[in-house]
Amino acid sequence: MSTLVLDREYFINVFRDMLPFVDKESEHLQQLDSAIGDGDHGINLTIGFREVAKQLDTINENAADISTIFKKVGMLLLGKVGGSSGPLYGSFFMKAGKDVTGKNEVTFDEFCGMLLNGIESIQLRGKAELGDKTMIDAFLPGAEVLKQDSPEDPVEKFTAFVEAMKEGAESTIPLIAKKGRAMRLGERAIGHKDPGAESAWMMMEVFLKRLKEAASA
Amino acid sequence: MSTLVLDREYFINVFRDMLPFVDKESEHLQQLDSAIGDGDHGINLTIGFREVAKQLDTINENAADISTIFKKVGMLLLGKVGGSSGPLYGSFFMKAGKDVTGKNEVTFDEFCGMLLNGIESIQLRGKAELGDKTMIDAFLPGAEVLKQDSPEDPVEKFTAFVEAMKEGAESTIPLIAKKGRAMRLGERAIGHKDPGAESAWMMMEVFLKRLKEAASA
């Protein structure tokens, strides 16, 4: 069990990093979505995280705890994005905040639990299963890593988590889609990576970068 | 005075040559019309002379004289083309036929008179003057050559006619248009040759080619 503790500053910093990250990857995500969807996945995330960036200071000022910060971010994504990724990522962050009411710092293990809650809510909302060629193909292998009661240090564990998600995203390439827009493509979806799976691991990598800082501080 | 006589076969042959000529020059004429008009001058002539080609045998079978052949060709252009060149070239051929009723061959001088009648009718119909940047800028200098009571041989005279028209067409390049679509362009018309002036001399060159054959026969 790790002793790393993450304070609200850590999470605020991560959410502040989201817009620059999305700006950088927007085109790449759009291209993936163009191939098998409607080409707007990067735009959707931009719209969502622009709003988050705009309101983050106010959220930080008014939020009583980390739980509220996550819920507010989730609600902004839910309210501003729409489409598939709005409710999915919106639920992810909203539900990630549900068990940490009143806390202004969380242990690394609590943080892993938060992510597991978020992942569960995406499954509940989207009803996708492993192999349907969605972000679930990235999140589920990641969840397996998070659940392991491993003695490793947090950075190592979180790196393994992101790696597992990245591999999960890769694994969508040969698949036929069973959910989302790509579902109608049949064989033509083969050979293309799912954009939501790609954005999912990349977003978790933003958490990882700040985690390395926090761990070495 | 020349003694060259042109029979109805000559004119039928010329009219038969028109469609291949237009097919060859259509794109070139379109480009000229694109620059200062609406890009359809070649299409308009194609539509007209396709119909002429289609009906030429019937016209030849039923026409009592050269006059009727010209009138029918003119009416087909008038009826099928529309736009500016329909009534202008339509009138040209219709009026070119007006003084040769009952004839199945005409002297070269009578033929020159026919063309002068045709040119006059374009002026009447379109009311353009020299320098307005229209086909008139080709026809009027040509008409001057036709009117000269010259002793030369027909081919030489007709060559000079076509040459004068060609130079007239060139002379439209630096002009600002005063008639037709290009009228609204102002200075932007400068540097472009008028498409109708170009098609006018080229059409007369089709007459010239067959005239050379007839003269050497």
Next chain:
Amino acid sequence: MKRLVNDGYEVVEELLEGFTKANSDYVELLEHDKRVVVSKKRGDKSKVGIIIGGGSGHEPLFINYVGENFADASVVGNVNTSPSPEPCYNAVKAVDTGKGCLYMYGNYAGDVMNFDMGAEMAADEGIQVETVTITDDVYSSENIEDRRGVAGDIFVFKAAAAAAAKGLELPEVKAAAEKANAATRSMGVALSSCTLPATGKNIFEMEEGDMEIGMGIHGEPGVRRDKIRPADEVVDELLGYILEDHSLDSGDETYVLVNGLGGLPLMDQYIVYRRVEQVLSEKGIKVYKNLVGNYATSMDMVGMSITLVKLDDELKELLDYPTDIPNIKF
């Protein structure tokens, strides 16, 4: 070639076949001249015949403006090309009820020559035909009578058609058209050429990202070529030209048309309308009514035009007259 056609030289015949089949309650082609669309809603009362027309490729102009209390006939030319004299004449023969006919069309040399010849043929038989050529395109000439007709056509058609429907005589119907024409100003912008079906090619090349202010509805070059700018700036420039030319003052009322040229999304047209309304209301000019959509196109040309009609009570009454035409609420 981003077009869905068969033979590029048969588009007009096929268009008319499709159009008349789709709207057989409203229109038919003349039995002996398939280039004349005639209204089936003419009824049998005697009235001035309303005849409009021009080249094809501007759909819904001109053919959709035939119907009840609108045009009685439309004469159809080749793509971007005036109809020839005979169908102009045949249209008169078909719809004249003894009270004479009014020709209305955009002011283009070719149309003038052909319709005039049609009118001469009718005159030879003692049928009176008057003509009003439409000249709403502000930037096409300094002299109003030399200007081109573009989307503003539809207001002139409607005003005259309403006057005819009300039973007015030919001189009054003509006066209504002239009045509407004098009150109407348009100006357009194009972001691309249209594609000619006969060649499958653009009329002219336009760099991606360029626009041409003042371009004509057949692709005639306009005022100048420029880089595409934000919609609001483009609107401001177009309105600037129109308002400089048109005496519209605070307190005046207008009918506004934002007209798509065929390839511009309706989304963009509403964004444009938004700005038009902003500018007019800043100036105290009231929008009485408006139309936003593709009312007079240049096939697939990407672009739009803005038309302002300066209204008085007479024009309001004429332009409010109820009509029933294919697919268009106007």
Next chain:
Amino acid sequence: MKRLVNDGYEVVEELLEGFTKANSDYVELLEHDKRVVVSKKRGDKSKVGIIIGGGSGHEPLFINYVGENFADASVVGNVNTSPSPEPCYNAVKAVDTGKGCLYMYGNYAGDVMNFDMGAEMAADEGIQVETVTITDDVYSSENIEDRRGVAGDIFVFKAAAAAAAKGLELPEVKAAAEKANAATRSMGVALSSCTLPATGKNIFEMEEGDMEIGMGIHGEPGVRRDKIRPADEVVDELLGYILEDHSLDSGDETYVLVNGLGGLPLMDQYIVYRRVEQVLSEKGIKVYKNLVGNYATSMDMVGMSITLVKLDDELKELLDYPTDIPNIKF
């Protein structure tokens, strides 16, 4: 970038501002939620609330289908993106008169998730909301319930709206929508991508001269990419897919929609209609009514879809119900 917009991320707000200004007799935005267009023609009689919606960029869909005897509200998402749950819920709050509401929208994962959440929020307050997702796009799946909704939306909307206007209760209104949906089949073809205003770029690249049979209204890939063929052959192929899937026999009556996707000339659409009518009449299938034009677009996408509705007396009565909506005769 052949678009006339300002900031590509502001297009929806500006579209709605322009649309509601242009049609202030018909519609307004909710004071507290600018993503909900509400009809001003609802009157004060109690009836089932008709709520439609989806992403922007399909204008005139969905916003123009709000009005008298049509939808009571439209919920507006970002470009090509479902609206979020809150406006879906706010629309219910705005138009419910105690008889419950019906959500209707094209069957897309995003829309289903968001509208469902809106319905849950309404249910929490005891307001009953039923849903019919439209599944007219023949080639989008073997299973009808997995299919996408495209231009056929408008028939389902109209049928349900008419049922509501007649005073029927929610289960019957829902049944009318389901019946219309079951009777409606569409199939499209695209010759180009649309341009996303946020990026100024095409969603995907398409070679000049290529077409994609079965492409979705958001640019989702279709059946296959092919060289553009003559219009008649394209129509024959699309109709082939539809008629294989749809039990339309000699003697049956249909409502036909030839729908332009935004960038295809109306000329071409009439040429297409011509062929549709030819094929149907060869098979003895009667065209009861038709629509030809841009009724559900993908902004500037060049392409079209064909929709056939199999009619019976009940559907005819519903689809003939008089309506009054902005700019569209339907």
